[in-house]
Amino acid sequence: MFDGLQRISAPPTGSYGRGVHDDENTPALHGVRVLELGTLIAGPFCGRLLADHGADVVKVEAPDRPDPLRDWGQAELDGHHFFWTVHARGKRCITLDLRRPRGREVFLDLVEHADVVVESFRPGTLEKWGLGPDVLAERNPRLVLARVSGYGQTGPHSSRPGYASVAEAVSGMRHLNGFPGGPPPRAALSIGDSLAGMFAVQGVLTALWSRDRPGSDGRGQVVDVSLAESCLALLESTIPDYSATGLVRGPGGTRLDGLAPSNLYRCADDRWLIIAANQDTVFGRLCTAMGRPGLAEDPRFATHTARGRHQDDIDAIVADWAAGHDADALTALLESAGVVVGPVNTVADVVTDPQFRARDMLVPHRDEAIGRDVLGPGVVPKLSRTPGSVRWAGPPRPGTHTAEVLTELLGLDAAQLDALAAENVT
Template sequence: MPPAQQGPLAGVRVVEMGQLLAGPFCGQLLGDLGADVVKIEDPARGDPLRQWGRQLPEGVSLWWSVVGRNKRSVTLNLRDPEGQELAKRLIAQADVVIENFRPGTMERWGLGFEELRRENPRLVMVRVSGFGQDGPYAQRAGYGAIGEAMGGLRYVVGDPSTPPSRVGISIGDTLAAMFAAIGALAALQERQSSGQGQVVDSAIYEAVLGVMESLVPEWQVTGYQRERTGAVLPNVAPSNVYPTQDGQWLLIAANQDTVFARLAKAMDSPGLADDPRYATHGARGERQQELDDLIAGFTSGLDADELEKLLQEHGVPSGKIFRPADMFTDPQFAARKSITEVDHPTLGPVSMQNVFPRLSRTGGSIRWPGPELGAHTAEVLAGIGVDEAALQELRARGVA
């Protein structure tokens, strides 16, 4: 039996369907906060994420160990009528069902919301897709990268001298998952008064669009089009990454007048704060490159640790560009246990990011890493009346 549920969502049953990242990351977030997440996977292949990642020690996906954590794996062939019926019985006992198939797939399987709500009117159905459940693009294949492109993010990422770049993670998928999780929590809260479930429709391109700040009104009101600007925001200075003597980079954000005055003092050039060329936000913005070159000349004469210490003493916001090795040795990460160790049945202790955000009284937890395919099939199906003999028959026919 898995460890007892704990966290603010203890007692909430989630059935997760779908694969790869957008739907499963939503399930991970809910599971981290204590929900009992039952993940349905194809008996033959499981979630493809089980094979994803640049590093597969002993054939194990480290990515899966994170995204699959706190979930119970159940194998069911959803293309088989018996598998569909068993899924329907599981969902009848659930509070939330998550799916990220192409719109219409669940309906073809007899698992659309209208059908499911007949058995479970309190059900919250979370649907994550590239373009949402309606509109002319709904049936298009919609991966996270496409949502990043159409939502406006890709165009503004990178250096202006290069084609649009990408963020180094699957940010479109994870943003859609986070909006989906927020929607699920909102629907569960509303259900307390209405007694009714509803559909949460999270589109990847809209999730990306939702975090694009004032990009839309800037264009509509003034005709201003944001462009790629590399490591800086135009006219916001100084705020950039600066080289150090030992070959590292330090991010310094000193664009406010008072903070810039503190930086000037740290540089042993307090007069810069009163110099008309740099004294105001607007003036610094006009001479952004000139000012960055001046600061880079200063930072290049100090090692990163020495520079960071000096800036902190002067109250100037700064930080190293962290890689994993830095995270493992940083005292802030250690004090807050931002990275934690989880026992893995094959690999032993595996480090991964902890549960965020933190709650002061009913915090979440990582109870186990991503499980083996079908590890909980017998346990979960027993809850809907499938005994061992029946399970063996289902497995022989490729249903479970």
């Protein structure tokens, strides 16, 4: 199953330093240290993306409350789930109780050695523990603090807990999903969480550049990311459409209203293809491939705007034509004609896709919890000179790297580590 795929090794010893490296393939974020707080998806996804590009991400879990993500996921093997395998990859995991004064002291000592803290608690939690932005900045003025929450750190709803499903709904995103007249379904993924994690990475990198650019005062800042706002940011022209004309865009089913032909079409073998030929030049190629070049001159279909007005008509024509071909033959025909086309793949199709394999997007992770390799997604984006990599899968046990991190960064000896453990701080 893993033939020809890059194998991910165990974490290399001594690979976390912040010095200058001459190797041009050194990851882009080598030397950036991140302390990741919080649980579940959005904050940990941010940490995962930073780790993929070489940041030393130290995940902090409470000794008695490990991240619930360790037990999340649909599939199970020997009591183990695989959400954690992917989202904790490339990270070092320590346990530290921030609810205890000694735990907070140790954390503040770690902050002095960090560039970034990522947290995804409900707003006010860090402040309740005496670890608010002002306290962190006093210990490390260069620190970038990324705060991920349901609604942001301010505003009338800031104190509400937030999950991706609700964020997708209140932002207007969920209203656009599904079919007219039906209930608005969700994608079978935590889209709102992933969007927030990606925007958090954008904010972190922007803040690091602002801190370190020529002429800067070298100070960090707070990056405030809301799940709801991250979803809202993707709504394209829906807000100005409504503001200017009163149009409330609704769900379009398998198509996007006004873009045609660009839809899902059933083939003779009952497989589905996406055919996207809404651009004028591509539509002309589709008409030629269909053996009906005159359609491109038909006033109903000659322009993008005209096809949008007569979307049902052109969709019916393409659907009738596609129904007479098997999916593979139709794909080959349209690809040779320069028409955008693609199948609706299951994950079983994805893991055998030669394009994803060729670009290292299907990477074996050595999952020590089950003692075997499992596939996970590769690194996005691809950098030409300083590529990222999946260095190792998520550590199977909380606190795997506690002694290593506290010794390396704070110089604690064995007796001090034992004392922290005895006090239930780690």
